[in-house]
Amino acid sequence: MSLPSTPAATDPAPRRARGRPRKTADERDDGNRRQALLREAARLFRQHGFAATSTRDIATAAGMQSGSPFYHFDSKEALLAAVMQEGMERALQRQQAAIAASVEERAPEPSDCLRVLVRSHLDVILGPDSDFIPVMLYEWRSLAEAQRSEVNRLKDAYEGTWVPVLRALHDSGELRGDPSLARLMLFGALNWSVQWFDPARRASLDDLADTALQLFLKDPA
Numbered sequence: 622m623s624l625p626s627t628p629a630a631t632d633p634a635p636r637r638a639r640g641r642p643r644k645t646a647d648e649r650d651d652g653n654r655r656q657a658l659l660r661e662a663a664r665l666f667r668q669h670g671f672a673a674t675s676t677r678d679i680a681t682a683a684g685m686q687s688g689s690p691f692y693h694f695d696s697k698e699a700l701l702a703a704v705m706q707e708g709m710e711r712a713l714q715r716q717q718a719a720i721a722a723s724v725e726e727r728a729p730e731p732s733d734c735l736r737v738l739v740r741s742h743l744d745v746i747l748g749p750d751s752d753f754i755p756v757m758l759y760e761w762r763s764l765a766e767a768q769r770s771e772v773n774r775l776k777d778a779y780e781g782t783w784v785p786v787l788r789a790l791h792d793s794g795e796l797r798g799d800p801s802l803a804r805l806m807l808f809g810a811l812n813w814s815v816q817w818f819d820p821a822r823r824a825s826l827d828d829l830a831d832t833a834l835q836l837f838l839k840d841p842a
Contacts, residue, residue: 655693657683662690663704663752671701671760701760702768708753709775712745716782731789732838738783740830742811747818747826755815780804795838807837 661682665674676697677687694700719741723729729737746754757772764772787804790796796803811833818829 659707662700663756666756667752671763705757705772713779716741731786734786739833743826743829746815
């Protein structure tokens with residue numbers, strides 16, 4: 622008795638991958654590419670200004686094709702808003718880390734807290750990789766009104782940390798002047814240092830922080 626005939630063997634159908642499809646190399650690198658664009662955009666916006674910097678300039682500096690920025694951002698204005706948002710997020714992270722480190726050592730006095738905030742802010746605007754916040758200082762008016770809301774939210778959270786510290790210093794008699802006005806004056810003085818600070822000169826960021834406290838506080842420690 623003969624065996625029943627069987628159909629010709631065929632290659633098994635490929636199994637469908639479970640879960641999310643595997644990302645391509647380009648897709649896996651999207652986060653790095655976006656960060657590269659933000660970093661180079663911040664540098665060029667600070668050096669040459671928003672109006673004088675093209676997306677082609679930014680793409681070239683980041684080692685990408687001229688149209689690559691538009692894969693991540695709808696427009697040059699959206700890229701500018703992202704630079705400012707990234708800058709404020711980094712500033713908040715640095716500020717929180719500086720406060721946490723100071724609290725670990727001992728319970729700081731309000732004057733100690735203010736020094737930590739001032740020193741951290743100077744690092745944000747003058748330290749390594751510090752192009753982001755100066756761009757916000759220079760180019761705020763280049764943003765559309767709708768783009769400012771998220772940046773303002775982060776800015777308010779950043780500056781809000783200073784308010785109770787300044788009030789405590791005022792209550793103790795250590796702060797000269799109204800806390801709200803002192804905050805505006807203090808930020809104005811610190812932020813203007815991006816125009817004149819030269820790291821090659823003798824003054825360090827610690828020197829700047831000490832001088833700021835001497836200007837605003839009575840007999841700072």
